[in-house]
Amino acid sequence: MATRHEGIIARWYDLVDGVVEGNPEDMLSEDFQFEMVYPAGGGAPEERISGGKEEYRQFRHTLYSRPEGPPARAAGSERRHHIRTIVLVDGVEFMLGEATGGRRQGTILAAAQADSEGKMTRYMVVMSSVKFTGTPA
Secondary structure (H helix, E strand, O other), X not given: OOOOOOOHHHHHHHHHOOOOOOOHHHHEEEEEEEEEEEOOEOOEXXXXXXXXXXXXXXXXXXXXXXXXXXXXXHHOOOOEEEEEEEEEEOOEEEEEEXXXXXXXXEEEEEEEEEOOOOOEEEEEEEEEOOOOOOOOO
């Protein structure tokens, strides 16, 4: 089931997670820039991936051509990005959520920007083991 959110991050995760048909790379503008930061944990080393459209293509190719297979198959479960809260401020989307079912799991904080054609121009995400509860502390 696709997410109930309409913004660029929700559409992105629906494609990345395979919830809807399509290639996430088709959402990227020609001047796309990204950075993804994942902490070490569960046997996986710390990772920091950044660059432009070509570097993103290379990252996905490497990820999906691993001997153990794509992230969802490797973990034996369905990889999914769950959005807890999302807000648009001055043309930038900010999202707090959780990644589950993949080789890395945890809280994710992401930001993204789209151009006038709906293509993603900027994307950054960091993952953390810090969990947020549904009620104030």
